[in-house]
Amino acid sequence: MRVLGIDPGLTRCGVGVVEGSVGRPLTLIDVNVIRTSASEHIAQRLVTIERGLDAWLDEFQPDAVAVERVFARSDSSTIMGTAQASGIALVVAARRGLPVALHTPSEVKAAVSGSGRADKAQVGAMVTRILRLDAPPKPADAADALALAITHIWRGGAQARIDAALAAAGRRP
Amino acid sequence: MRVLGIDPGLTRCGVGVVEGSVGRPLTLIDVNVIRTSASEHIAQRLVTIERGLDAWLDEFQPDAVAVERVFARSDSSTIMGTAQASGIALVVAARRGLPVALHTPSEVKAAVSGSGRADKAQVGAMVTRILRLDAPPKPADAADALALAITHIWRGGAQARIDAALAAAGRRP
Numbered sequence: 001m002r003v004l005g006i007d008p009g010l011t012r013c014g015v016g017v018v019e020g021s022v023g024r025p026l027t028l029i030d031v032n033v034i035r036t037s038a039s040e041h042i043a044q045r046l047v048t049i050e051r052g053l054d055a056w057l058d059e060f061q062p063d064a065v066a067v068e069r070v071f072a073r074s075d076s077s078t079i080m081g082t083a084q085a086s087g088i089a090l091v092v093a094a095r096r097g098l099p100v101a102l103h104t105p106s107e108v109k110a111a112v113s114g115s116g117r118a119d120k121a122q123v124g125a126m127v128t129r130i131l132r133l134d135a136p137p138k139p140a141d142a143a144d145a146l147a148l149a150i151t152h153i154w155r156g157g158a159q160a161r162i163d164a165a166l167a168a169a170g171r172r173p
Numbered sequence: 174m175r176v177l178g179i180d181p182g183l184t185r186c187g188v189g190v191v192e193g194s195v196g197r198p199l200t201l202i203d204v205n206v207i208r209t210s211a212s213e214h215i216a217q218r219l220v221t222i223e224r225g226l227d228a229w230l231d232e233f234q235p236d237a238v239a240v241e242r243v244f245a246r247s248d249s250s251t252i253m254g255t256a257q258a259s260g261i262a263l264v265v266a267a268r269r270g271l272p273v274a275l276h277t278p279s280e281v282k283a284a285v286s287g288s289g290r291a292d293k294a295q296v297g298a299m300v301t302r303i304l305r306l307d308a309p310p311k312p313a314d315a316a317d318a319l320a321l322a323i324t325h326i327w328r329g330g331a332q333a334r335i336d337a338a339l340a341a342a343g344r345r346p
Binding site for chain 1: 214216217219220223243244245253256257258260261263264266267268275
């Protein structure tokens with residue numbers, strides 16, 4: 001399966017596409033950040049993010065989209081813009097009928113590093129190893145987007161196995 | 174001028190259209206709330222809001238859109254959903270090239286009631302009087318959307334006069 005991970009942000013919105021399945025090597029398809037300028041009106045910045053995400057969906061045709069879940073307790077100076085950008089990410093995916101999942105930062109850290117408290121450097125190092133890259137993707141938002149996509153494939157795989165077991169037992173998932 | 178006011182919210186998103194200009198009676202064109210169900214996925218709820226707002230813009234063709242500015246210090250249990258809904262409101266307007274303005278709750282209260290600390294009942298009563306309605310619009314989100322549109326027309330009018338005065342004085346606004 002091919003997953004677009006989105007680390008929402010107003011100044012830098014990380015986007016990364018990973019392909020693969022549980023138990024097999026994962027492949028980096030592409031990674032980048034969509035940037036908007038603080039000198040622009042907030043509405044225009046969100047339109048830039050919307051257009052950027054639409055372009056990624058058009059180009060890479062993912063099977064699913066994974067977005068970082070934003071919490072109110074995060075850094076309050078940027079949290080509103082981050083929440084607004086996350087809303088755009090959710091809408092852009094959902095209006096195409098794509099499955100959208102939210103993963104918390106702790107879930108992502110735990111999935112890629114084994115610890116929910118891993119720091120950015122550890123996440124970057126694990127993403128580099130999992131995708132067999134030469135160096136950690138920069139900036140951190142790009143690495144985070146890839147970590148989200150990896151998490152989604154691995155968690156999705158687990159969920160798919162649970163659903164299959166339930167179906168085999170005669171229960172609807 | 175015709176203004177669409179949007180009071181963003183995930184469960185109830187207030188929408189109200191007001192027409193008029195500074196110094197003349199304002200007219201209510203329409204008011205309602207776009208509702209989404211908490212049982213739906215957040216991404217689908219945002220798509221419902223996007224479609225609802227697009228339908229209002231299609232039907233009423235406003236000259237400008239006024240959206241309530243959301244602050245991180247607001248009620249934290251719903252603030253993320255409100256911020257995400259506000260992001261959708263900004264994008265839906267801006268991608269049509271419509272002017273979008275953000276007004277704070279204090280600015281709206283001050284504009285319609287003369288006090289930045291007016292309560293919901295006072296705002297509802299002033300909206301009723303300003304638009305010569307028989308009763309306050311219900312629910313409060315609907316009245317708030319109208320108050321935003323009224324604020325925008327009155328503030329926009331003041332700004333237009335300042336710009337005109339600056340232009341007459343040979344200075345670019």
